[in-house]
Every structure is written in C-alpha cells, then in structure tokens.
Amino acid sequence: xxxxxxxxxxxxxxxxxxxxxxxxxxxxxxxxxxxxxxxxxxxxxxxxxxxxxxxxxxxxxxxxxxxxxxxxxxxxxxxxxxxxxxxxxxxxxxxxxxxxxxxxxxxxxxxxxxxxxxxxxxxxxxxxxxxxxxxxxxxxxxxxxxxxxxxxxxxxxxxxxxxxxxxxxxxxxxxxxxxxxxxxxxxxxxxxxxxxxxxxxxxxxxxxxxxxxxxxxxxxxxxxxxxxxxxxxxxxxxxxxxxxxxxxxxxxxxxxxxxxxxxxxxxxxxxxxxxxxxxxxxxx
Numbered sequence: 001x002x003x004x005x006x007x008x009x010x011x012x013x014x015x016x017x018x019x020x021x022x023x024x025x026x027x028x029x030x031x032x033x034x035x036x037x038x039x040x041x042x043x044x045x046x047x048x049x050x051x052x053x054x055x056x057x058x059x060x061x062x063x064x065x066x067x068x069x070x071x072x073x074x075x076x077x078x079x080x081x082x083x084x085x086x087x088x089x090x091x092x093x094x095x096x097x098x099x100x101x102x103x104x105x106x107x108x109x110x111x112x113x114x115x116x117x118x119x120x121x122x123x124x125x126x127x128x129x130x131x132x133x134x135x136x137x138x139x140x141x142x143x144x145x146x147x148x149x150x151x152x153x154x155x156x157x158x159x160x161x162x163x164x165x166x167x168x169x170x171x172x173x174x175x176x177x178x179x180x181x182x183x184x185x186x187x188x189x190x191x192x193x194x195x196x197x198x199x200x201x202x203x204x205x206x207x208x209x210x211x212x213x214x215x216x217x218x219x220x221x222x223x224x225x226x227x228x229x230x231x232x233x234x235x236x237x238x239x240x241x242x243x244x245x246x247x248x249x250x251x252x253x254x255x256x257x258x259x260x261x262x263x264x265x266x267x268x269x270x271x272x273x274x275x276x277x278x279x280x281x282x283x284x
Contacts, residue, residue: 004070005030005218007059012224015058022047022055026071027218034071038064099237106236107244113233114245115252123249126186126212126228127257130159131265133184133210138164139172139200140188147188147243151250157272158258158265165200172200179209187226190216190234190241201225214246 008023015023025045026033032041042049056067130136140148145164152164165175176185185204187197197213198221205211205225213222216234223229230249236242258265276282 003074004059004067005074009218009224011059012219018047018051019055019058021045022051024219026055030071030074033068034074038068102237106238106242110233110235110242110245111248114230114249117233118230118249122228122230123252124256124260126230127253127260129184129210129212129228130155130162130186130253131257131261133161134180134182135161135163136184136186136212137176137179137200137204138162138186138188139176139197140164141194141196143240143243144188144190144194144197144246147246147250150247151186151188151254155254155257158254158261158269160268165196172196173203176200176203179204179207181208184210184212186212186214187222188214188246189220189222190232190243190246191220193221198222198225214249216241 005027008027012020012023012027022042022045025041029044032044036044038052039049042052053064056062056064059067061067061070138148138151148164152162155162165172179185185201187201189197193215201211201213201222202225205227210228211226212228213220213226214230214232215222216232217223218231223231232243232245232249234241234243234245258269
C-alpha cells in the first residue's frame with residue numbers, strides 16, 4: 001500500500017500554488033503534520049487553515065484529522081514517532097551544549113534518521129539495480145561530486161559498472177547519450193539542488209532507464225523523478241549541510257549489493273586487493 005508521503009509526491013507537481021506550498025511542508029515536516037493542529041501547521045507553512053483542509057480533500061480525505069492520522073501511522077510504522085514528537089515539542093538538546101557535542105549529536109541523529117526513514121526494501125532494491133545494471137551512471141556536482149567519486153571508487157572494487165560523470169569532460173546529458181535499457185542513473189543532490197543532477201535523472205526517466213536518487217527532502221525535485229529514492233537528513237549546527245547520512249546510505253547500498261551477489265563480488269574484491277598488493281602502490 002502506498003504511504004501518504006508517496007501519495008503527495010505523486011501529485012505534487014499538479015497542485016495549485018498554495019496547495020503545493022502546504023504539500024511540500026507536509027513532506028519535509030511529517031512530525032509536525034503528525035502532532036500539530038491544523039491551525040498551527042498552517043501558520044508554520046504560511047497558508048490558511050482552510051488550505052490545509054483543501055489539501056486533505058484533494059488527496060481524497062474527508063477531514064484534516066484523517067490526513068493527520070496517516071502521518072501519525074507512517075511515523076509509528078517507521079519506529080520514528082518518539083523522536084518526531086520530541087523534536088516537535090522542543091525536547092532536544094539545549095543551547096548550553098558545546099559546539100562539538102551538538103555536532104556529534106546531529107551526526108548521530110542524521111545517520112539514525114537515514115536508516116529509520118528509508119525502508120530496507122528500498123535499500124535492497126537500489127543495491128540490486130547497481131548489481132545487475134550494465135552501467136550505473138552517478139551524477140552529482142559541488143560537494144556531492146566527491147560522494148559520487150567515493151561511491152564509484154569503493155563500489156568499483158566489487159562491481160565493474162559504476163561510472164561517475166566528470167565535470168569538464170562533457171556535460172552530464174552528453175555522457176548519458178550512450179544509455180540503454182540495461183543501465184541506470186543515480187542522482188545525488190541536496191538543497192540547493194544542482195540542475196545537472198535533476199536534468200540527468202529527468203532525461204533517464206524520459207527514455208525509460210531506471211532512475212535512483214539520494215536527496216534530503218521528500219519535496220526534492222529528484223524524488224518525484226526517481227523509481228527509487230533515499231532521503232538523507234542533513235541538519236547540523238555546521239555552516240554547511242551535514243552529509244554523514246548520505247555517506248552512510250551509500251555504504252549501506254554497497255554492502256547489501258555485495259551481500260546479495262552470491263559470491264561474485266567477493267571474488268572480484270579479492271582480485272582487486274591482490275592486484276593492489278602486487279603493484280606496491282599501497283602500504284598496509
């Protein structure tokens with residue numbers, strides 16, 4: 001059964017402006033939707049209370065409380081409700097915490113959220129795509145480019161088909177000109193979203209290639225374009241968005257892919273390690 005977040009994502013781009021604002025807030029703040037009143041939620045996202053009711057009815061529900069109950073159920077099913085309620089009621093760490101403690105707490109919470117908000121089935125499905133695709137093209141720019149490089153470098157030890165697009169060599173679309181039905185495209189982007197990743201995933205979707213994304217919000221433009229999407233929490237007292245959850249999800253995908261490879265990936269890893277040792281390029 002499709003969850004409420006997936007229902008909203010599917011209809012997001014057809015919504016009138018006010019309803020779109022409310023829908024994006026709902027996607028990015030499921031805890032507030034689950035525990036807040038219609039009036040308080042409307043005030044937080046900058047729309048009127050009737051707009052929240054209109055959103056509920058647009059999605060096929062009689063009342064706002066019916067919509068609210070679905071968010072409560074979704075959070076509970078993800079074992080995420082206690083944390084969500086604590087966040088909503090302001091019961092998290094106080095301002096007296098030193099910066100390092102705050103950074104540490106944010107990093108741990110981001111990693112935990114990444115595994116709690118994303119189902120194992122989704123992680124396993126993405127791992128399977130990477131394992132069986134001829135080529136998985138990884139598209140990312142800016143700070144996400146090195147994450148793409150890390151995914152390619154560590155993943156290529158086990159699988160031969162991982163390719164990160166290289167800025168300055170060719171545009172992402174030009175690189176993807178060789179796509180066929182047995183390939184996949186994985187876009188990685190967090191707010192503000194790089195157009196390169198969005199355009200690449202959109203192009204892949206248009207020609208019928210499997211699309212995957214790792215992003216930071218359910219309202220991200222990548223989410224609606226992807227067959228499989230992982231959401232990575234990026235909140236931090238740091239001046240830049242935290243990417244530890246993104247990295248943890250990348251590691252999880254590769255680990256699952258190797259675990260499900262029936263030993264083929266392990267043999268490739270052993271071969272690569274042997275070649276590295278023979279080359280003398282690395283010191284243990």
